[in-house]
Amino acid sequence: MKRVIATIAAGLGAAGTVLGAATAPASAASSVPSARATTPTATTSPGVPTVGTLFTDGFPGRHSCTASVIASPTHDLLLTAGHCVSGTAAGWLFVPAYDGTSALRPAPYGVWKVERAYVAPRWKSVHDTQYDYAILQVAGQRHGWRTVQVQDLTGGNVLSTAPQPGTEITDVAYNGGASRPVSCTVPTYLTDGYPAFNCDGYVGGSSGSPWLSAIPGSQLKAVRGVIGGLHQGGCYSYTSYSSSFTSEVFAVYNRAVSGSAPDTVTPAGSDGC
Template sequence: MIDRTLRRRTVRITAAMAAMAALLSVDLPAATASAGAGRTAPAPPGETADRVGALFAGGLDGGHFCTASVVQSAGRDLIATAAHCLGDDVSGTVFVPGYRDGTAPYGIWQLTGASVDPAWRRAQDPDADLAFATVAPVGGRAVQDVVGGFPVVTDRPDGAEVTVLGYPSDRETPLTCTHTAELWSDTQRRIACPDLGGGTSGSPWLVDGALAGVLGGHEGGGTVPDVSYSAVMGPAARNLYRSAGGEVTASGAG
């Protein structure tokens, strides 16, 4: 299988993992298979894609292992990703918004700190698989001033249309898919989108242009590349975002 719970130390997909993916890709949950799937395609450059980037271990030659996105904050320096993408020390991790084909069109941004739910730190609770991280300025400018930032919303209704945008570890350009998400449990949502394999952990789940979740949660985001999960963003996520320097509006307008 393609393991979407890749950490900083496992930045490259091995041939063995790829072979396992071919063997297990047919093992899709029956409920999702019957619901149909969205269409996954390359994400063109533009305002939305440019706010999403890849996380690298040290620099562009270190391999990208997860996805993150810029979100609105008072300090204009905040990104969102999955908690399982970040270790206790983020000083060796960089964020590259708009990354394509080995280039960093908007710069390379050093992570300076992370906010993670205590439930994740204690027991890696999949319902708390969300993190916010700050990045240092580049050339005297904050990352949100360069590419903008997504509003963050919580308590989105079940069955919302979601756009997922992220970077598989074996690709040098991002993929995107839009489909209706379904409630898998009281605390987890899932979406049927092909080819969102390892490296897409932390990808934003966008509802009406606002971040309403990140790829992660149950099974680290899913054990097959055609079904992805996100923890439902409720009061705990709202508090985490506010403590990191953001502000959620009840209306979801951002």
């Protein structure tokens, strides 16, 4: 589990820009790199506008998980891990490019209020770890004469499918209590059908952080996973997992884009570590 454990005060109670869907990979390990001795370590990053922190109990405060802005026609959607979400998530706050080292501008792109949460049916019903992702919808803000959405200011990453083994990804994450994010660029592999990467330094708070890869011929980034999935992201700081992004993640995305009825999510429970 790579989320910060905290008391959660949350109410219980159309297609856009994506890359093509795929079927889930076979459940088998694939070219798993060897142990920690050869594993790189994540380094402090200046951050990117699309990646930020979730605050469940007000800002400033202690952030719980990482989330990122995904490109959509509505310009108001975030991606995080399913196990990061409890209840409706309504009232939670997202701070893109959060910088706790800056007394003047800790929230350079503003503070955005979550209104709705969407998860896959298999996550909602049984917390199936191959569906450990969530899409959050945030409210717009008045800027002068117009309403602005978060993507208007930060840009958005393009929701995509799970990476093939050997795909180079960069994960940008905020560990719990950290003032700045860490990042690491490494190849992926498969463990029992779960995409994985080896890089030390991803601990509580990094859950939900995006696995970003280049899109040929574009300056945009594809998001191919989030820290989550097996053991809710991993039992150790040096190996991280994701659910395998298949057609189901796009089904959740389309529900969010169309403004369908949101979900109320039960807490994830044990990570099995």
